[in-house]
Each structure stands twice: as C-alpha cells, then as structure tokens.
Amino acid sequence: MKTIGILTSGGDAPGMNAAIRAVVRSAIYYGCKVYGINRGYKGLLEEDLVEMNLSSVGDIIHRGGTILKSSRCEEFKTQEGRLKGVKVLKKYKIDCLVVIGGDGSFNGAQKLSELGFPAIGIPGTIDNDLAYTDYTIGFDTAMNTVADAISKIRDTSSSHERVNIVEVMGRHCGDLALYSGLAGGAETIIVPEVDFKVEDICNRLKTTQKRGKRHSIIVLAEGVGNANDLGKEIIKITGADLRVTVLGHVQRGGCPSVFDRILASRMGVRAVELLLDGKSAKVVGVKDNKIIDMDINEALSMTRSFDKETYEMAKILSI
Ligand SMILES: Nc1ncnc2c1ncn2[C@@H]1O[C@H](COP(=O)(O)OP(=O)(O)OP(=O)(O)O)[C@@H](O)[C@H]1O
Ligand SMILES: O=P(O)(O)OC[C@H]1O[C@](O)(CO)[C@@H](O)[C@@H]1O
Numbered sequence: 001m002k003t004i005g006i007l008t009s010g011g012d013a014p015g016m017n018a019a020i021r022a023v024v025r026s027a028i029y030y031g032c033k034v035y036g037i038n039r040g041y042k043g044l045l046e047e048d049l050v051e052m053n054l055s056s057v058g059d060i061i062h063r064g065g066t067i068l069k070s071s072r073c074e075e076f077k078t079q080e081g082r083l084k085g086v087k088v089l090k091k092y093k094i095d096c097l098v099v100i101g102g103d104g105s106f107n108g109a110q111k112l113s114e115l116g117f118p119a120i121g122i123p124g125t126i127d128n129d130l131a132y133t134d135y136t137i138g139f140d141t142a143m144n145t146v147a148d149a150i151s152k153i154r155d156t157s158s159s160h161e162r163v164n165i166v167e168v169m170g171r172h173c174g175d176l177a178l179y180s181g182l183a184g185g186a187e188t189i190i191v192p193e194v195d196f197k198v199e200d201i202c203n204r205l206k207t208t209q210k211r212g213k214r215h216s217i218i219v220l221a222e223g224v225g226n227a228n229d230l231g232k233e234i235i236k237i238t239g240a241d242l243r244v245t246v247l248g249h250v251q252r253g254g255c256p257s258v259f260d261r262i263l264a265s266r267m268g269v270r271a272v273e274l275l276l277d278g279k280s281a282k283v284v285g286v287k288d289n290k291i292i293d294m295d296i297n298e299a300l301s302m303t304r305s306f307d308k309e310t311y312e313m314a315k316i317l318s319i
C-alpha cells in the first residue's frame with residue numbers, strides 16, 4: 001500500500017478542490033493512504049498534515065479556493081528548507097507527493113525529485129502560463145469571471161460614453177487578457193507578448209470615435225504595467241473621459257466552471273495512476289483534449305508560444 005501526500009501551493013485557482021477530490025478518491029479506490037498537507041510547502045515544513053478519507057473531500061467539487069489552503073513559502077526555495085520537508089514526508093512514511101500549483105510550485109516539486117523524493121505536478125493556476133499544457137486548472141473559470149466583469153463595465157462605459165481600462169491578472173502571460181478580452185468584445189487588448197505604443201491606442205480610439213463609437217474598453221494584462229499609469233497617458237494625449245478598474249482577486253474566486261471541474265478530475269486521476277506505476281518527476285497536462293504526462297524538467301524548460309492568430313483576429317473584430 002502506498003502513502004500519498006497532497007498539497008496546493010501558490011495562488012489558489014478554482015478547480016483545485018476538484019483536483020484534490022479526484023486524487024484522494026482515486027488513491028483510496030486503489031488502496032492507498034492519503035495525507036492532506038495544509039498551506040502548501042509552508043504547512044509541510046510546519047508538519048501540518050492530516051489523514052484524508054472519502055468524506056474529507058465530500059461536497060467540494062463545486063467550491064472555489066482550496067480546502068487544503070495555499071501559501072507562498074520562501075523557506076522552501078532553500079536546500080535546507082527542502083531537506084526539512086523531505087524529513088517530514090519520511091516521518092509520515094509518505095512515498096510520493098502530489099503538488100497542485102503553478103510554475104513556482106512545480107519548481108519546488110522538481111527540486112524534491114532531485115533530492116530523490118517522488119513528486120508529481122498538477123497544473124493549478126489562473127495564469128495559464130505553463131507551456132507544456134493547453135490549459136491549467138482555474139484558467140477557464142477566471143476567463144469567464146473576467147469576461148463577465150468586462151460585460152458589466154461595457155454597460156456603464158456605453159451609457160457614459162467613456163474609455164474604460166480593465167486590468168487583468170496573469171503575471172507575464174497574456175492569455176487571460178486575450179481570451180476574456182475577445183469574449184468581452186474589448187476594443188483594445190494589451191498583452192506582454194506583443195509590443196504596443198500608447199499613440200497607437202489613442203489613434204485607434206480616434207478611428208472608432210469617427211464612426212460614432214464613443215465608448216471603448218481597453219483590457220490590459222498586468223504583466224505589461226499599471227492601468228492607472230496607462231490611463232493618465234491616454235488622458236494626456238486624447239483628453240478622454242476615462243475610468244480604470246483593476247479586477248484583482250475577484251479573478252481567483254468563484255465556483256469552478258464545468259470545464260475546470262472535469263479537467264481537474266481527469267488530471268487528478270492520471271496523477272495517481274502515475275504514482276501507482278512508480279513514476280516520479282512528472283507533470284500532468286492536457287493536449288488536444290487528451291490527458292498527457294511529461295517529465296517535469298522537460299515541461300519546465302519549454303517556452304510558451306503566444307496565440308498571435310487569435311490576437312490579430314480580436315483586433316480585426318473590435319475596430
Ligand atoms: N525555485 C524554487 N525552488 C523551490 N521552491 C520553489 C521555487 N519557486 C517557487 N517555489 C515554491 O512554490 C511556491 C509557489 O510559487 P509561486 O508563488 O511562484 O506560485 P505558482 O505555483 O507559480 O502559482 P501562481 O503563479 O498561480 O501563484 C513558492 O512560494 C515556493 O514555496
Ligand atoms: O495573491 P497574490 O500573492 O497577491 O498574487 C497575485 C498573483 O497571483 C496570481 O493571481 C496567480 O499567479 C497572478 O495572476 C497575480 O499576479
């Protein structure tokens with residue numbers, strides 16, 4: 001019988017609970033024992049573990065956040081910290097660890113594997129910034145949250161004939177801004193992957209105004225810069241009546257979409273199957289709607305390619 005540890009780490013993402021449920025239920029189905037580690041790597045170092053059973057994960061598939069709590073833990077970035085972590089895992093006779101989180105959390109899992117401790121990563125982050133997988137858990141829900149917010153801002157933007165900037169999360173990745181911007185009909189989408197000039201945005205505003213469209217939504221990915229600063233520059237050049245909305249942590253909450261619940265369930269089960277097969281240092285992903293797994297080093301060394309085609313299409317459709 002294997003003993004599995006599971007934790008969630010980094011920014012929480014809708015669907016993490018569905019992934020926890022899938023790991024716990026499938027592991028127990030296959031005869032394993034499961035320890036839930038609270039508050040990510042921080043909780044591991046503080047020995048905050050609890051044995052989980054089938055009902056520990058009841059009534060959570062539809063809930064946002066993570067029942068295991070999450071954190072960012074500087075100590076785990078040090079070798080001493082990680083050795084301390086391995087000691088705790090061994091104390092509880094845990095054979096392998098499932099880490100649900102983003103690129104940072106995967107770096108922690110990679111380093112654990114280098115220390116000889118088996119770890120498997122499940123991608124849980126609203127940022128969709130991992131190159132090896134088409135989707136990360138939480139991205140779809142966050143996209144819908146942002147698109148909904150843009151639609152609401154569009155109502156008032158149109159009534160008051162204003163320019164509204166909406167700042168969206170995603171770190172250095174523009175996916176959340178791009179797809180929610182497209183879905184929300186944003187007139188301009190600014191992402192870190194494509195250079196932009198403030199003058200071009202102002203010219204675009206003038207072009208649309210000429211044909212009588214007096215309101216405009218600009219979606220700005222946080223990785224590009226600050227929405228208030230951009231707003232000031234646009235006002236200086238155009239004199240526009242402009243408002244700024246920084247969406248913030250509302251993007252991380254809410255009940256997970258059906259897409260995220262199913263993705264999380266499929267990924268969770270695959271992670272357990274990998275551990276039962278004695279595999280380690282792997283990450284689970286999805287490619288062309290098929291669940292895949294990949295060596296963690298290979299996955300982390302891949303460079304993301306930006307969907308320029310959709311970006312250009314959004315530009316044509318929104319003028
Ligand atoms: N190089 C590293 N080595 C060991 N552990 C790391 C490393 N990088 C990050 N971690 C651990 O993973 C935690 C989460 O990382 P990070 O804050 O980058 O979030 P993430 O997992 O990328 O998720 P998100 O970006 O969605 O918030 C860090 O606080 C740290 O404990
Ligand atoms: O919750 P915190 O620590 O403020 O982190 C915010 C960051 O986390 C994320 O929500 C997820 O990585 C990013 O999009 C954002 O930049």
Ligand SMILES: [Mg+2]
Nearest residue numbers: 102103104125
């Ligand atoms: Mg990250």
